[in-house]
Amino acid sequence: MTTTMTIAPFKNEPFTDFSIDTNIQEMQLALQKVKAELGRKYPLYIGSEEVYTEEQITSINPGNIDEVIGYVSKGSSDLAEKAMSVALGTFETWKKVTPTERADYLFRAAALMRERKHEFSAALILESGKNWAEADADTAEAIDFLEFYAREMIRLSETDIHQPLTKIDGDDNHISYIPLGVGIVISPFNFPLAIMAGTTVAGIVAGNCIILKPADNTPVIAAKFVQLMKEVGLPEGVLTFLPGDALEVGEYLVEHPKTRFISFTGSREVGCRIYERASKVQPGQIWLKRVIAEMGGKDGVVVDETADLDAAASGIVASAFGFQGQKCSAGSRAIIVDSVYEEVVEKVVHLTKQLQQGLPEENAAVGPVIDQKSYDKVMKYIEIGKEEGELLTGGSKADGNGYYIQPTIFTDVDSNARIMQEEIFGPVLAICKASNWEEAIRIYNNTDYGLTGAFFSQEEERIEYALGNMHCGNLYINKKCTGALVGVHPFGGFNMSGTDSKAGGYDYLLLFTQAKMTSRKTN
Numbered sequence: 001m002t003t004t005m006t007i008a009p010f011k012n013e014p015f016t017d018f019s020i021d022t023n024i025q026e027m028q029l030a031l032q033k034v035k036a037e038l039g040r041k042y043p044l045y046i047g048s049e050e051v052y053t054e055e056q057i058t059s060i061n062p063g064n065i066d067e068v069i070g071y072v073s074k075g076s077s078d079l080a081e082k083a084m085s086v087a088l089g090t091f092e093t094w095k096k097v098t099p100t101e102r103a104d105y106l107f108r109a110a111a112l113m114r115e116r117k118h119e120f121s122a123a124l125i126l127e128s129g130k131n132w133a134e135a136d137a138d139t140a141e142a143i144d145f146l147e148f149y150a151r152e153m154i155r156l157s158e159t160d161i162h163q164p165l166t167k168i169d170g171d172d173n174h175i176s177y178i179p180l181g182v183g184i185v186i187s188p189f190n191f192p193l194a195i196m197a198g199t200t201v202a203g204i205v206a207g208n209c210i211i212l213k214p215a216d217n218t219p220v221i222a223a224k225f226v227q228l229m230k231e232v233g234l235p236e237g238v239l240t241f242l243p244g245d246a247l248e249v250g251e252y253l254v255e256h257p258k259t260r261f262i263s264f265t266g267s268r269e270v271g272c273r274i275y276e277r278a279s280k281v282q283p284g285q286i287w288l289k290r291v292i293a294e295m296g297g298k299d300g301v302v303v304d305e306t307a308d309l310d311a312a313a314s315g316i317v318a319s320a321f322g323f324q325g326q327k328c329s330a331g332s333r334a335i336i337v338d339s340v341y342e343e344v345v346e347k348v349v350h351l352t353k354q355l356q357q358g359l360p361e362e363n364a365a366v367g368p369v370i371d372q373k374s375y376d377k378v379m380k381y382i383e384i385g386k387e388e389g390e391l392l393t394g395g396s397k398a399d400g401n402g403y404y405i406q407p408t409i410f411t412d413v414d415s416n417a418r419i420m421q422e423e424i425f426g427p428v429l430a431i432c433k434a435s436n437w438e439e440a441i442r443i444y445n446n447t448d449y450g451l452t453g454a455f456f457s458q459e460e461e462r463i464e465y466a467l468g469n470m471h472c473g474n475l476y477i478n479k480k481c482t483g484a485l486v487g488v489h490p491f492g493g494f495n496m497s498g499t500d501s502k503a504g505g506y507d508y509l510l511l512f513t514q515a516k517m518t519s520r521k522t523n
Helices: 021-035 077-094 097-116 118-129 132-157 194-207 218-230 246-255 268-279 307-323 337-354 372-388 437-445 459-468 507-512
Strands: 041-042 042-045 049-051 056-061 064-075 173-181 182-186 207-213 240-241 257-265 291-294 300-303 333-337 390-393 410-411 428-434 452-456 474-477 513-522
Touching: 021 118, 041 218, 042 077, 042 291, 056 118, 056 218, 064 118, 077 240, 077 246, 097 118, 097 132, 097 194, 097 218, 097 333, 118 132, 118 218, 132 173, 132 194, 173 307, 173 507, 182 194, 182 246, 194 207, 194 218, 194 240, 194 257, 194 507, 207 246, 218 240, 218 257, 246 257, 246 268, 257 437, 268 291, 268 437, 300 307, 300 437, 307 337, 307 428, 333 337, 333 437, 337 390, 337 410, 337 428, 372 410, 372 428, 437 459, 452 459, 459 474, 507 513
Parallel strands: 041 064, 182 207, 182 257, 207 240, 257 291, 300 333, 300 452, 333 428, 410 428, 452 474
Antiparallel strands: 042 049, 042 240, 056 064, 173 513, 390 410
16 A cells, blocks of 8 residues: 655745835846847757757747747757657656655756746746736746646555545455656647646656657747756656657657657647547557647637626636737637626726737736737738627737737627637637627537636526536636636636646546556455
8 A cells, every 4th residue: 555645735826916116126137137048049858968950940039029039959850759769768767766756856846946936937028928927927837737746646646545446355456547658748839838837747747758849939938947857857858858840740749659648738720630640540559649638719708787897897808818818718709798788898998998018028918929920810810800890999010029919809799700709819809799698608608619718797596507508618707717727727628629638637647647456365
C-alpha cells in the first residue's frame, strides 16, 4: 500500500494590485529588464543539446512591429525524429521516478516563477500584446497549474484515497496510475505561458516525456519556461523544446507511431485535423493515440429583463474585449431580452467607448491582435458584420504601429448570421434580440460550439433552467464568461469546443495516465 503523505492545501496565486505604486514600479522595472534582452537568439533543447539552427522564427511585438522580441531556432522533421528518439530513451528512466519526486520539480518551478513573476508578465506584455492585468493573470495561472498538478500527482499516487475498491475476502486489489509514454504538446498564443506550461507539466508530472511545439507567435515565452524547468533540475530529455512548422514538425509528430498522446489547444480547423491524423494507426504503432483538444468557442452572454443591467453590461464588455477578444472563452455574442434590449445595448456601447486603446506596455485596456493574419481575418469579419447588422461603434483599424483594431459592436444581428456563428477571435461583439428568456437560451445553444456561457437573471427558477439547459462546459451565473481559475473552475467545452478535458480539474491528470489494476490472492 502506498504511504499517504500530507501536503499543504492548494491556494490560487493572488493577482497583483496595480493601483499600488510599488507594484507599478516593480512592473516598470521588469519591463525595462526584459526589453534589455530583446533580440536574443534561443536554441532548441533536445536532451542535453542546445541546437541553434540556421532557419529561425522571428518573434515580434504585435503592439510595435518594429521591435523584435527574439529569434528562436526552428525545428525540422529530422530534428523531430531525433527528439522522439531522445524522449523515448528518457521515458524508460523518468517513468520510474516517484510521483513525489516528479511533483517536487513542479513545486520548485512554481517557487522560482513566483520570484520572477513580473519578469514573466513583462515578457507576455511584449510578445503577446497583453496588458498588465491580463499578463499578470496569465503568469498567476501558470504558477497555479504547477502547484495544482504537483499536488494532484501526489494524490493520485495514493491509490486507496483516489479510488477505493470493493473489498472481497482473499484478494488484495489496487489501482495505480502509470504514465503513457511520449506526448506532444501544441500550445496556443493566447495563453502562451499558462496553457503552454499547464499542458506541458501535466504530462511531465504524470511520468511522461514531452515534446513541446509552442505557437509561432510566442516562442520566446515558451523558451523562457523551458529554461526555468532546466534551472530547477528537470532531467534532460524529459522536456524537449521544438518550435517549428505545423506540417514539418507538428503533423510529423502527430502521425509518428511512437507518439502516445497529443495535447492541443488552438483552432477548430487544426484540432479536427489533428484528431483525424492521430486516429490513423501507423506501421509499428501498437496503441490508439489519445487526443486532448481544446478548440475554441462562440461563447455568449444571455441577459433577461430581471437582471442587474449594469452588471450585465459590464460582464458583456469584459467578456467580449478582454485581451482583444482573443480568448476561446470570449463572449463574442450577447443575447438580450427585447424589453431591456435598448437599455443594455446603450450601456454596453458606453462602456466600450470608454476603453483606452494603445501600447500594452503602457497598460492600455485594449491592445493589438497577435499578427497580420489575425488582423486580416478580423477585418474581414467586420466587413461581413456590416452586411449582417448595424455597426454601433468601432469597425476600423485603430492608431498605433501594430495590429490594432477598434473594439467593434454590431446590433440587431440575426441568430444565424455568420458573426453570430463563427469564431472571430478578435474584438468584435454581435448582439442579438430575443423575445423572452427561453428564446434567448435557445439562441445561445444555436451554435456548433459549447465552451463558456453566462446568464444574467435574478429569477431563481430561470437560473435553475439555465443551469440545466445552457449547453456548455463552463457556465457562469451573473458574472462574465471568462477568467476560469485553476482548481475552482475546471475548464473545457462541449461539441466543437473540444474534448471537455477540464484543465485545472481533479481528474485532468488521468488523461495522461493509464490505470493498472493489480490483484493478489492472499489465502
